[in-house]
Amino acid sequence: MIAVEELLEKVRAYNPKSNVDLIAEAYRYGKDMHEGQFRQSGEPYFSHPIEVAVLLTEQRLDDSTIITALLHDTIEDTNSTYTEVAEKFGVEIAELVDGVTKLTNLQLSSSVAKQAENFRKLFMAMSKDMRVILVKLADRLHNMRTIKSMRPEKQMQKARETMDIYAPLAGRMGMQWMREELEDLSFHVLNPEARNSIMRRFITLQKETGDVIQKITSDIRLELQTAGIEASVLGRAKKPHSIWRKMEQKEQGFSRLSDIYGFRIVTSNEADCYRVLGAIHQRWRAVPGRFKDYISQPKSNGYRSIHTTVSGRDGKRVEVQIRTQQMHDVAEVGVAAHWAYKDGVRDANPFAVDPAKWVASLNERFDAAGDHDEFLEHVKLEMYSDQRFCFSPKGDVVKLPRGATPLDFAYAIHTRIGDGCVGAKVDGIRVPLWTRLKNGQSVEIVTAEGQRPQATWLDIVATGKAKAAIRRSLREEDRERFVKLGAELSRVAFEHIGKKSTTKALDIVAKHMALKDADEVLARLGSAEINARDVVSVLYPDLISGAEDEIDPSRTVVGLSSDQSFERARCCQPVPGERIVGITYRGKGVVIHGIDCPVLSDLEDEPERWVDLQWHSGRHAPIYSVSYEITISNDAGVLGRICTLIGEQHANISDLNFVDRKPDFYKLLVDIDLRDAEHLHNVRNVLQADSDVASLARHRDLERKP
Template sequence: MIEVDDLIALVRAYNPRCDEALIRAAYAYGAEMHAGQTRRSGEAYFTHPVAVAGLLTEQRLDDATIITALLHDTIEDTRSTYGEVAERFGKDIAEMVNGVTKLTNLELTSSETKQAENFRKLFMAMSKDMRVILVKLSDRLHNMRTIKHMADHKQAQKARETMEIYAPLAGRMGMQWMREELEDLAFAVLNPEARNSILRRFVTLRHESGDVLKRISDDFVKELDAAGLSAEVFGRAKRPFSVWRKMEEKKVGFSRLSDIYGFRVIAASEGDCYRALGVIHQRWKSIPGRFKDYISQPKSNGYRSIHTTVSGRDGKRVEVQIRTQEMHEVAERGVAAHWSYRDGVRAENRFAVDPAAWLQSMTDRFEEASDHAEFMEAVKLEMYTDQVFCFTPKGEVIKLPKGATPIDFAYAVHTRVGHRTVGARVDGMRVPLWTRLRNGQSVEIVTAEGQTPQATWIDIATTGRAKSAIRRAMKAERRTGHVRLGRELARASFAQVGKKATDKALEAAARVHGFDDSEALLAAIGAAQISGRTVVDGLYPELAMARPAPDVEPESAIVGLDPKAHYERAPCCQPVPGERIVGITHRGHGVDVHAIDCPRMIEFEDQADRWVDLSWHPGHHAACNAVTVEMTISNSPGVLGRICTLIAEQNANISDLAFKDRKPDFFRVHVDVEVRDDEHLYSVMMAIGADSDVVQIDRVRGRVSHVPEDGKTLA
């Protein structure tokens, strides 16, 4: 365990003006609070907070962050309280300790709903003070380094959480070294055999090829010296998980993976970075498509560097990153560089990103998400993606995640541009909207008045901003359609009782049924959330009282089943009274009732033990048997309203309606009509088919609904 004098020495090395007395007090208080507590390894528990503080000194963080690390488990695991910490060490430190405590209690890998709620809390904690996350990440790193003492199932849980949440978060904050170590530590738990295999390959490679890293580094230094450039060169083999990920992505074995070595060239100035790039490209062959300039186009977390891949000794590919010392500090510490100290004062690094601005850029899209699934999608898109940089025709830079399409580009320019997109030109060439954009491309979006987002764009888009905007537009369009349909259904329902669906009547009905206004009521009717009859009955209860009682349904509409037996009309054929039927039993599911001529029956020909002889009850059936009919109707004013009226005149009810195809001249519509029996269905279809604007009407069969427990899909 790091002793207090050694810890203070580590802090004083970069911050001679540190508050030594306060750090000593925090060290003593933490040791007192955790006295008698041990870790699973048998060590004193306080070794953990001290180790976390030590990790934060490596990032040269301020006194408050170091003290928070020493105390981060006191409120949660000891008799200490928020008030006592605030009294001894100040409110700011108490808030940070409390923030870490709350993060520790978040179950970030639980169910989707819970996970989304907890992620919102995580980003809320980050917005209050980013240093809380820095302490939590260091806490997780030390716990992962000592994870072998935990139970196997706990190791797996923590490793998955680290791989899915904390490692990507560290990477998104620019702390790449921490991301790589967290990933590798989790990899050792989740797939130890694969990791050990890669380590053995590295040992074999070193035995066969010698010290490749030193030889290549010496080659770089020699060429740079010859060009009069002073630079430091560091080489390293990639971590096992990084190698494994490349093997999985490229579907190749270790022996065919060429770029397993990485080198960093630390130049004296920005100009020297580009000169060093020229020297390296003159001496070694560059690999096409493997060049990125993050100096002229930095990442949102402040990262700046030139990336290139060249063919080095023996044809081995090596990745090279070229940057200045200031850029290197940001590349190592990311957003944490904002708090770094040097010689007792906050280090002025012109490349360090303001954490508040970075967090704002990261969370801009989160609040647009309307549900948990959208929120989690936005979080993962922000955390898990690299970036590409494209240009507008005017030369403005648009930053997008790797794999982005022209749809994402359009919405990044402006939501209105996205909504009106009809095509795109990339580097002057017309391309499909699903084209994946690459660094440096110029993108021109072609728009048209009257264009609206298409449902297929959801699958094409990759950014949370684009997906959220498309979904909102689709919801608005659906609501408009529901209001229009609801108005026609309401008119037909009011007409049945000799009333008119005036604006005043609809406003009164909205109040009766608890809707904000008549438009909300009409949208609910169109979406089949409330029926037109229910609306009329609520507004005119005396008419509802005078209406004849509905047909009395017998205990079971089916003859041949136990009255308590569970049965369902098969959605594939939707049998109705009057049609010959047969039952098929499903284990744990009950009985599905099929029409005798249902095409699905051939699947059960060799399973006679599952067949049940059934028939409809001879009594009078209620109009509650939904049947889907498909209509092709002309796109003319009032057609849909007339059809709704025709159905109502046949004493049938519409339970659902969906547009399947929209053309300039015709619509294809699926309508679920509730009928009594086959004769009632025939009457409804005949009445609809007689309308001059109905081109075709057919009964729909063959829909998939669900999968029973025995695995047979009902279609």
């Protein structure tokens, strides 16, 4: 077991300004809490949290993450509590430890419905603080390294879960080294015979050809030296699982598999990356179709590199990756680079992706999914997909996942283009709609008026956006069936309170919900867009049991003294359900800001002005105005439909201004009165789902400070 001083030395190596006293205190506290506990291997249990912390020091992470690693099992497995951890180490660390504990309890390999719900919780935890999943991944990696001490059936279950969920998640976060090791450790458990076979063939190949990696590395270094380029060259054989996957994908045996060696060339600047590429291609013949430029077209997780495959020494195919040192750092640790430290300060790597924005984009896409199957489909596409870059006839780049078709391309451009698609041309040649697109291809979509999506398209497309749009169109065609189903649901709901569902009653409901007529109410009821309880409560709110009274607007915030007044900050406009903090202002009382408001960074040196607040739980009145910037198509009826969509969510438009008018688009600034974060979320979802809404963003006017 690593001693505390050895751990502190590892942290000091990259962060001399680290709070080593607090880390040492966490080490002692964790050791005391786990005293008398042992792992199945017989080692003291606390050796595990220490190893997790060491893994995170290798990624140069901040003090809070290291301390969380040391304490990540205390709340779950010892007498320690959230309150005690918060008192000793602060609320931030207590929140992180609690987040890891909740992730540990999620059963991600359970039934579809349960798995979907737990995935939602996983991504919610990531959206609160990405460091939670970084600790969890390190925890899983150490458990996989020591998996042999578990029972065989437990090994299989953990290995399958790791292969299906944690390894792809690590890869999606840009932590490729961790993904490869997790996959290989799982492969060792799930298919030991296949792994051993590959290892034996590797040994045989090395005996026959000698140290190929050293030879090719020397060849590359010589070419770079001749070209006058300074760069480091690293060579390696690919992991057994990576080779096994290639064998399955290409349906080839080991002897026919060529690119089993990989080489990385790390340069000092971006220009040298392309000079290296030129030198490599001059010396060796490039393999057609095996070139990817992720520098000019980075992956969404921040990954940048040039990939090329060449026929190297003795005709062997060799994969070469070319990148700068900063790109290499992001490629090694992915989004963890956002928290990395160097010489006591956060390492401001320009290529590191902001985790908050990345996870927010994930959650928005996942929230748009309807049922469990659709949600899991979104998750798996997002976690497992590789990207393809295709071009429109105008030269615009469209990013798509592996396996995407011209139909996906059409829907990626616009829903109307997808719905009206009747054919496609790839590189000028007419192709079937089920054709799988490749990198660099130019795609032209042929449309026809009156064309509607077909049910068979669901089996052709690969993207969640295309599938959702096709399903939405098919639902519209199923309107008659939904009206009949809605009529039955409405009849049962009204009879439950001793009333009758009549056309006149439903017309009144339609008017209240800003819908066209009674049939529209029934259609939406049948398609589960609204529920029967909401329909009945429009006419008979007093007969609906459990109806909540609205909270008095003067007492919506908890944490203020009786003599303190408050108002919402105009810069960030927080609503109930969002995390908030109060700031005292002379003559204004307390102003409530959202916890993510940029204005707060200017007040970090004035902690005496900060007030810990939270919203009162319960039903709030729809009085909280939030500004949205919306770009919509300049077509007849679009603005009216957008206003109707907002009204359908029982939200009121209190102000509307045209910010910009173009021949094809309008940009609007709309103030919407809402109840809470859930109400805001619902309004945002229905607007984003509309095909004529080009963009939607919450408007934050930072000039309107208190």
